[in-house]
Amino acid sequence: MSIHCFNNKLSVKQDRNIPNIVEIALFIDQIKSSIWLFGIPSWLFGITDRSIAALVDGYLSPIEIFQLFTAFFFFVSWLYLKPEESFNSNDLEPSQYQEYLDRTQANKLQLKKLHMISQEYILPFPYICQIYHLLNLKHLETIHRFSLNNLKILSISQFQPTNVGGRITFQTILDSSANPLRIWRQPIVEVDLILHTPYAVELSIPVYNNKRIIVIFHAFPLNDSEHQLFIDIYSDLEWPKPLLQIILHFASCLTLFEDLRYLRALADKNIERLFNLSRTSNHESALLFKRFVELYGSSGETTKLLERRKES
Secondary structure: OOOOOOOOOOOHHHHHOOOOOHHHHHHHHHHHHHHHHHHHHHHHHHHHHHHHHHHOOOOOOHHHHHHHHHHHHHHHHHHHOOOOOOHHHHHOOHHHHHHHHHHHHHHHHHHHHHEEEEEEEEEOOOHHHHHHHHHOHHHHOOOOOOOOOOOEEEEEEEEEEOOOOEEEEEEEEOOOOOOHHHHOOOOEEEEEEEEEEOOEEEEEEEOHHHOEEEEEEEEEEOOOOOEEEEEEEEEOOOOOHHHHHHHHHHHHHHHHHHHHHHHHHHHHOOHHHHHOHHHOOOOHHHHHHHHHHHHHHHHHHHHHHHHHHHHO
């Protein structure tokens, strides 16, 4: 998942404030390897000692055989417990390794700071209903007509397919001066909708002063008639976080409530036919959904998605 639009907030200045964890990581790796190496002669000594003690009288009792077998079993198990060596410490110079770890730690801290809310639902509708809903731009104008206060899509600015999905950028307008969304954003903005994987969709909405609200949807098929939906929202808005969380929870619940009736209607239809490339709409608002069908919808790929999810 790439939250692409926070404009390099993970700066060098932030990196300098991150504790130096490189030496600690290397020290821990060294301790693990030392303990493992020390264990090998210890186990060999124990096996040898028990073997000599068992053979001193020229007779192996069942208890002695069991003890030797147990010691040998644990020795082999110990060999399989060899600590895995990190590619960072082996493949990079110490300075590069330090920079890599510092930046990784900075990314994690910043991402945690930007995370606002998480929601999880199990919905009694096929997964393909949800993916069709998420990738169909027209639902913003129709299904969410109330919550978005008649938001309109002006045009498609850009469409870029990828190996596993695609990205579409489109202009939206708030044509009402009383639209409450004006507290978040300018009247006309460019919104990004990204299909990262068959299960992950990102909606990136610009707000004031180069800030953004990012909504990440993860939809996973549970069976032919149910799917699990995860909603995560990130933002770099400088509002009081508790207040922003309350607003975002309310907004997310409202839009999901609007979705339910539409998802139920889709489930009652033969939506499988929409996943046939020859029947997919060529309208520009459906470009991202068409890309999904090209990759996963034709030739029964929706069933394979369910099987792949169960295997994972």
